[in-house]
Amino acid sequence: MEKDIVVQKFGGSSVANPERMKVVADRVISYKNHRQDVVVVVSAMGDTTDELIELVGQITDDPPKREMDMLMSTGEQISIAVLAMAIRTQGHAAISLTGAQVGIRTDKAHTRARIQRIETRRIKKALAAGNIVIVAGFQGVTYDDEITTLGRGGSDLTAVALAKALGAKVCEIYTDVEGIYTTDPRIERSARKIKQITFDEMLEMAALGAQVMQPRSIEVARRYNIPLHVRSSFSKEEGTMIVKETEKMEEVVVRGVTCNKNEAKITICSVPDKPGVAAKIFTEISKSGVNVDTIVQNVSHTRQTDISFTVPRGMLNQAIKSTNAIAKKIGGGEVLHDKNIARISIVGAGMRSHHGIAAKMFQVLAENKVNIEMITTSEISVSCIINQSQADQAVKALHKKFALDKVA
Amino acid sequence: MEKDIVVQKFGGSSVANPERMKVVADRVISYKNHRQDVVVVVSAMGDTTDELIELVGQITDDPPKREMDMLMSTGEQISIAVLAMAIRTQGHAAISLTGAQVGIRTDKAHTRARIQRIETRRIKKALAAGNIVIVAGFQGVTYDDEITTLGRGGSDLTAVALAKALGAKVCEIYTDVEGIYTTDPRIERSARKIKQITFDEMLEMAALGAQVMQPRSIEVARRYNIPLHVRSSFSKEEGTMIVKETEKMEEVVVRGVTCNKNEAKITICSVPDKPGVAAKIFTEISKSGVNVDTIVQNVSHTRQTDISFTVPRGMLNQAIKSTNAIAKKIGGGEVLHDKNIARISIVGAGMRSHHGIAAKMFQVLAENKVNIEMITTSEISVSCIINQSQADQAVKALHKKFALDKVA
Numbered sequence: 154m155e156k157d158i159v160v161q162k163f164g165g166s167s168v169a170n171p172e173r174m175k176v177v178a179d180r181v182i183s184y185k186n187h188r189q190d191v192v193v194v195v196s197a198m199g200d201t202t203d204e205l206i207e208l209v210g211q212i213t214d215d216p217p218k219r220e221m222d223m224l225m226s227t228g229e230q231i232s233i234a235v236l237a238m239a240i241r242t243q244g245h246a247a248i249s250l251t252g253a254q255v256g257i258r259t260d261k262a263h264t265r266a267r268i269q270r271i272e273t274r275r276i277k278k279a280l281a282a283g284n285i286v287i288v289a290g291f292q293g294v295t296y297d298d299e300i301t302t303l304g305r306g307g308s309d310l311t312a313v314a315l316a317k318a319l320g321a322k323v324c325e326i327y328t329d330v331e332g333i334y335t336t337d338p339r340i341e342r343s344a345r346k347i348k349q350i351t352f353d354e355m356l357e358m359a360a361l362g363a364q365v366m367q368p369r370s371i372e373v374a375r376r377y378n379i380p381l382h383v384r385s386s387f388s389k390e391e392g393t394m395i396v397k398e399t400e401k402m403e404e405v406v407v408r409g410v411t412c413n414k415n416e417a418k419i420t421i422c423s424v425p426d427k428p429g430v431a432a433k434i435f436t437e438i439s440k441s442g443v444n445v446d447t448i449v450q451n452v453s454h455t456r457q458t459d460i461s462f463t464v465p466r467g468m469l470n471q472a473i474k475s476t477n478a479i480a481k482k483i484g485g486g487e488v489l490h491d492k493n494i495a496r497i498s499i500v501g502a503g504m505r506s507h508h509g510i511a512a513k514m515f516q517v518l519a520e521n522k523v524n525i526e527m528i529t530t531s532e533i534s535v536s537c538i539i540n541q542s543q544a545d546q547a548v549k550a551l552h553k554k555f556a557l558d559k560v561a
Numbered sequence: 562m563e564k565d566i567v568v569q570k571f572g573g574s575s576v577a578n579p580e581r582m583k584v585v586a587d588r589v590i591s592y593k594n595h596r597q598d599v600v601v602v603v604s605a606m607g608d609t610t611d612e613l614i615e616l617v618g619q620i621t622d623d624p625p626k627r628e629m630d631m632l633m634s635t636g637e638q639i640s641i642a643v644l645a646m647a648i649r650t651q652g653h654a655a656i657s658l659t660g661a662q663v664g665i666r667t668d669k670a671h672t673r674a675r676i677q678r679i680e681t682r683r684i685k686k687a688l689a690a691g692n693i694v695i696v697a698g699f700q701g702v703t704y705d706d707e708i709t710t711l712g713r714g715g716s717d718l719t720a721v722a723l724a725k726a727l728g729a730k731v732c733e734i735y736t737d738v739e740g741i742y743t744t745d746p747r748i749e750r751s752a753r754k755i756k757q758i759t760f761d762e763m764l765e766m767a768a769l770g771a772q773v774m775q776p777r778s779i780e781v782a783r784r785y786n787i788p789l790h791v792r793s794s795f796s797k798e799e800g801t802m803i804v805k806e807t808e809k810m811e812e813v814v815v816r817g818v819t820c821n822k823n824e825a826k827i828t829i830c831s832v833p834d835k836p837g838v839a840a841k842i843f844t845e846i847s848k849s850g851v852n853v854d855t856i857v858q859n860v861s862h863t864r865q866t867d868i869s870f871t872v873p874r875g876m877l878n879q880a881i882k883s884t885n886a887i888a889k890k891i892g893g894g895e896v897l898h899d900k901n902i903a904r905i906s907i908v909g910a911g912m913r914s915h916h917g918i919a920a921k922m923f924q925v926l927a928e929n930k931v932n933i934e935m936i937t938t939s940e941i942s943v944s945c946i947i948n949q950s951q952a953d954q955a956v957k958a959l960h961k962k963f964a965l966d967k968v969a
Contacts, residue, residue, distance in 0.1 A: 171619035205639070211579035212643055213650040220649070223657050224642035227635040231613070234632035235620055241628070242621040249631050253661070254706055298662055 158280070158321040159184060162194040162290065162312035166329045167386035168232055169199030171239075177327075177386060178239035181285055185245060190280045192319060194290040194312040195236055197228025218263035222292075222302045226252070229289035229308070236287050247285040250275065252292035252300070257311065259293035259301045266293055266301035268310065271318035288315060306367025313370045317377040324374065325382045326366065332383050332392030333358070333365055335557035336410040340548050343558035346392070347408060349399040351502050354408045355381075357534045361498040362413030371395065399502075406503035406510060407555040412548050413496040414541055416446065417469040418526070419476055420461040423486030431460065434479050441475035443468045447496075447538065449527045457486075461527060463538065466492065494526065495544035498536040499551060511535045517554045523547050566688070566729040567592060570602040570698065570720035574737045575794035576640055577607030579647075585735075585794060586647035589693055593653060598688045600727060602698040602720040603644055605636025626671035630700075630710045634660070637697035637716070644695050655693040658683065660700035660708070665719065667701035667709045674701055674709035676718065679726035696723060714775025721778045725785040732782065733790045734774060740791050740800030741766070741773055743965035744818040748956045751966035754800070755816060757807040759910050762816045763789075765942045769906040770821030779803065807910075814911035814918060815963040820956050821904040822949055824854060825877045826934070827884055828869040831894030839868065842887050849883040851876045855904075855946065857935045865894075869935060871946065874900065902934065903952035906944040907959060919943045925962045931955050 161184070163177050177195075185191045205224055209216050216224075233249035240247035256272030279286045290308025293301045303310050309326060316324035331346050333355065338344040350358075352375035359368045365383055374381050374395065384392025399405070424430055431450060438445055448462040464472040469490065476488050497518075504510050511528075514535050518525060523546070527538035539547060552558060569592070571585050585601075593599045613632055617624050624632075641657035648655035664680030687694045698716025701709045711718050717734060724732035739754050741763065746752040758766075760783035767776045773791060782789050782803065792800025807813070832838055839858060846853055856870040872880040877898065884896050905926075912918050919936075922943050926933060931954070935946035947955060960966060 171616065174620065208579065208639075208643060209646065212582060212646045215650075216646050217649050220642045220645045220657060223645070223659075224639060227638045227642075230635045230638070231616075231632060234628045234635075235616060237628045237631070238617065238620045238624050241625050242623070249628060251631075251708075300659075 156188060156190045158190045158192060158319045159323055159325060160192045160194065160312050160316040160319065160321045161325045161327060162308055163196065163327045163386055164308065164329070165196040165199055165202070167327050168195055168236065171235070173386075174198075174235055174239045177236060178243055180386070182240060182243060182245045185285050191285050192276060192280070192315055192321070193236065193285060193287045194308055194315060195229065195232040195287065196290050196308040198232050198235070201228040201231065219299065222263045222300050225302055226289070226292040226300050229291050233287045233289045240285055240287075245285060246283045247287060248279050249287045249289070250279070251289045252311070253294035253298065255288055257293040257314070259295060259303070261295050261297075261299065261301070263299075263301055265304035266295075268293060268303065268314050271314055273318050276315075276319065306369055309366055309370035310373060313374045313379055313381070316379045317373070321379070323380045323382055325384060327384060327386035328365060329385065329387070330365060331385045331388065331390060333363065333395075334409070336548055336552050337412060340412060340545050341410075341552045344552065345558065348391075349394045349396055350408055351399055352395055352397060353533055354500050354502050355395045357498075357500045357531065358409055358411050361496065361500065361534065361536060362411040362415075363409070405501060406507045407499045407501040407557065408503075409500050410548050410551045410555070410557065411498045411500065412544055413498075414544060415466045416463040416494060416496055416538075417466050417472075418461055418463050418491045418494050418538065419469075419472055420459055420489040420491075421476060421480050421485045422459050422489065423457045424460050424480075425484055426456050426458045430483055433483055434460065434476075435462075437479040437482075438472065438475050441471060443472045443475065447527055447529045447536070449529075463494070463496070463527070493541045494538050495541040496536050496538055497544060497547045497551065498534050499555065500534045502533050504533050504535075513554070514551065517550050518547060521546055521550045564596060564598045566598045566600060566727045567731055567733060568600045568602065568720050568724040568727065568729045569733045569735060570716055571604065571735045571794055572716065572737070573604040573607055573610070575735050576603055576644065579643070581794075582606075582643055582647045585644060586651055588794070590648060590651060590653045593693050599693050600684060600688070600723055600729070601644065601693060601695045602716055602723060603637065603640040603695065604698050604716040606640050606643070609636040609639065627707065630671045630708050633710055634697070634700040634708050637699050641695045641697045648693055648695075653693060654691045655695060656687050657695045657697070658687070659697050660719070661702035661706065663696055665701040665722070667703060667711070669703050669705075669707065669709070671707075671709055673712035674703075676701060676711065676722050679722055681726050684723075684727065714777055717774055717778035718781060721782045721787055721789070724787045725781070729787070731788045731790055733792060735792060735794035736773060737793065737795070738773060739793045739796065739798060741771065741803075742817070744956055744960050745820060748820060748953050749818075749960045752960065753966060756799075757802045757804055758816055759807055760803055760805060761941055762908050762910050763803045765906075765908040765939065766817055766819050769904065769908065769942060769944060770819040770823075771817070813909060814915045815907045815909040815965065816911075817908050818956050818959045818963070818965065819906045819908065820952055821906075822952060823874045824871040824902060824904055824946075825874050825880075826869055826871050826899045826902050826946065827877075827880055828867055828897040828899075829884060829888050829893045830867050830897065831865045832868050832888075833892055834864050834866045838891055841891055842868065842884075843870075845887040845890075846880065846883050849879060851880045851883065855935055855937045855944070857937075871902070871904070871935070901949045902946050903949040903955075904944050904946055905952060905955045905959065906942050907963065908942045910941050912941050912943075921962070922959065925958050926955060929954055929958045
C-alpha cells in the first residue's frame with residue numbers, strides 16, 4: 154500500500170548553516186519515522202544567493218539571464234547535497250535530486266520560468282527504496298535541458314507543484330516565523346497566530362503586505378486545493394493551515410489587519426474630465442514598466458478632476474518622470490507625490506456575507522483622528538491609504554476593534 | 562568549411578577571482594578572433610573547492626560519495642556561468658554547459674568516475690552559432706543522469722577527452738607556471754622551460770615528482786595523440802608542447818631532473834630469504850590501502866635479507882603498522898623507517914638509445930659525496946633515493962652535468 158506523502162519546504166534561513174541543517178535533518182527523519190514518505194524541498198543556504206549576486210556584480214551590470222540561472226541554481230544544489238549528507242550521517246537513507254534530475258520541466262523564460270510539468274517516476278522510485286528525497290527548490294529545466302529558475306518565491310512554488318504532482322496530503326512551508334498572524338506582531342504585540350485561513354484570505358493578505366509567502370505559490374495551491382501548513386522550523390508548534398474553506402464554527406469576519414509602508418502616492422491635478430483620459434494616462438505609465446496599484450478619481454463637477462494612484466516606493470522616480478510627460482501631453486496640471494503614506498487593510502472571507510464592515514473600519518479610523526486619503530475594496534478586503542505616521546496607531550485600533558486579540 | 566577547434570583548459574588559480582576571469586575572457590576572445598573555434602574548460606574558482614570541503618567537514622566525517630559529487634560539481638558550474646558572463650560582457654557570444662548538458666557520460670564510480678563517451682552534438686551546434694563554448698571541467702553524468710566527478714586532475718581530463726571527441730588540433734592547458742621546466746626553478750635557478758617533450762617523458766616526470774599535470778590526462782592524450790600545450794594564463798609566452806615525438810634535431814638525452822620529497826622509506830631487517838616471502842609482505846601491505854613505490858631487496862649470501870621500500874609520506878604511520886604485523890608473521894626482524902629521504906630522477910627518451918647515462922648520474926652523485934640508498938630504473942629514467950638534506954645539491958649538480966641549463 155502506498156504511504157501518505159508529505160512535502161516539506163525549508164527556506165534559506167532554516168538551512169543557513171551546518172547547525173541548522175542538522176536540526177532540519179532531525180525534523181525530517183522524525184516525520185519519516187511516523188510512517189510517512191517525505192519529500193523535502195530546500196532553498197539556498199542563507200547568504201549563498203547574495204554572495205553569488207555580489208560575484209556577478211564584479212563581472213557585469215547586465216548578466217545574461219541564461220547564465221544567471223546556470224549560476225544561481227548552484228545555491229540549491231549545494232543545499233540538497235549537504236542536507237542529504239546530514240540525514241545520512243544520522244543513519245537514514247536519503248538522496249538529493251536537482252530540478253533537472255527530477256524532471257521539473259519549465260518554459261524557457263529564464264529567471265522567471267513557469268513550471269509546465271513535473272515527472273514523478275524518479276522521486277517515487279527513490280521513495281519506494283526507503284529514501285527521504287531532497288529536491289532543489291527554485292529550479293527547473295526546459296525540454297532542451299536548459300537550467301531555469303522560477304523567480305521570487307520559487308522554492309515555495311516547487312514545493313506546492315511537487316505536492317500536487319505526488320498527490321501529497323499537505324505541503325508544509327517551514328520558515329522563520331510561527332505562522333500567519335492577525336497582524337504584524339512587531340506593530341501590535343497582542344497579534345495572534347491564525348489557526349486556519351482560506352487561500353483567498355491569504356492571497357489578499359499577501360497582496361496587501363503580509364510577507365510570509367509569495368502569492369504565486371498560494372495561487373497554485375488554491376487551484377489544486379493543496380492544503381499549506383506554514384510553520385516554524387525552530388519549534389514543533391503547529392503553525393497556520395491555509396485551506397479552501399475554514400471550519401464553519403469559527404465564523405470569523407475579519408481575519409487580519411495588514412499594513413504596507415512600501416508605496417508612494419502620485420496625483421495629477423486638473424486633468425481634463427473627458428472620456429479616454431484615464432486610459433491614456435495608465436497605458437503610458439504601464440509602458441514605462443511601473444506597476445500602478447490603487448487608482449482614485451473623484452467625480453468631478455467641473456470640467457477638470459484630480460487623479461491619484463499608488464506605485465511601489467522603489468519605482469517612484471521612474472513613475473514621476475513618466476507621469477510628468479503624460480500630464481503635459483494631455484494638458485493636465487501639476488504632478489504631486491507623497492512618499493509618506495501607508496496602506497492599512499482588513500481582510501476576511503466573512504465580509505462576503507456581512508455588511509457594514511467597511512463602515513466600521515472608517516469609524517475606527519475617524520475615532521482615532523486618522524484621515525483617509527484613498528479607499529479601495531475587494532470582495533474580502535477593505536484598504537485605506539493614510540498618512541504613514543498614523544499607520545501603527547491605526548493597525549492597533551483596528552486589531553482591537555475587530556477583536557483579533559481574542560481567540561476565535 | 563569547418564574551422565579548426567582549439568580546446569583551452571584554465572585551472573582554479575587562473576579563474577580564482579573576477580579580475581582573473583576577465584583576463585581569461587580577453588585571452589579566449591583573442592583566440593576566437595583568430596578564426597578558430599574555441600572550447601574552454603574551467604575548474605572551480607580558487608578556493609571554492611576547499612570551502613565546500615570545509616562545509617562538509619562540519620556535517621560529517623564520512624560523506625556519501627554520490628552527494629559529494631552533487632556538491633563538488635557546483636564549483637565548476639559557478640565558474641562556467643561567471644566566465645560566460647565575462648565573455649559576453651566584452652561583446653562576444655558565449656554559452657556555458659555543464660558536464661550533463663554536454664553529455665560527458667561516465668561510469669558510476671562517484672568521485673573517481675571514468676569518461677566513457679562524449680557527445681558532441683550540442684557543442685558543435687553552439688560553435689556553429691558563433692559561440693565560445695565553456696564546459697565545466699571535472700564533472701560528468703552517468704547514463705542514469707547521476708552527476709559524477711572525475712577525481713584529481715579531472716578538468717585536464719575533461720579537456721583532453723573533449724579535444725579527442727571534437728578532433729581538436731591541440732589542447733592547451735593554462736596554469737600558473739610557464740610550462741614544464743628542466744627541473745624545479747625554486748631549487749635550481751638556471752632551470753629552463755622545455756620547448757617540446759614527449760608524452761612518455763612527461764609521464765615519467767609527473768610520476769617522479771613534477772606536479773604540473775596529472776598522469777591520467779597525459780595518458781589519454783598519448784593514447785589518442787592529442788598534442789598538449791602547457792602554458793601560463795598570465796603571459797602570452799609559448800609554454801611546453803607535449804607531443805608523441807619531439808623534433809629530431811634536438812637529440813636530447815636527459816630532458817629533466819625531478820625531485821620528490823614526499824616519500825618515506827621502510828626497511829624490514831632479517832627477512833627469511835625463501836620463495837614467496839616478498840609476495841606475502843606486499844600483498845598484505847597493499848590490502849591495508851598503502852601504495853608502495855620503489856622496492857629494493859639485496860642479493861643475500863646468508864639465509865636472511867633486508868627488504869626496503871618507499872611509501873607516500875602521508876601513509877607512513879599506516880604503513881609502519883601493517884609492516885610490523887607482517888614482519889612478525891613471517892619471522893622477520895626489526896622494522897626501521899626514515900622520513901628524511903628524497904627521490905632524485907633524470908628523465909629522457911634519449912636514454913633508450915644512449916648507454917652509460919645511469920653511470921654518469923651515479924658518478925655525479927659520488928663526486929658530490931651523495932650516498933645512494935636505493936636505485937630504480939625505467940626505460941627512460943633513473944631514480945636514486947638519497948638523504949633529503951643533500952637533495953637540492955644533487956639536483957643542481959645533475960642539472961649542470963647534463964647541460965640542462967644550456968639551450969638545446
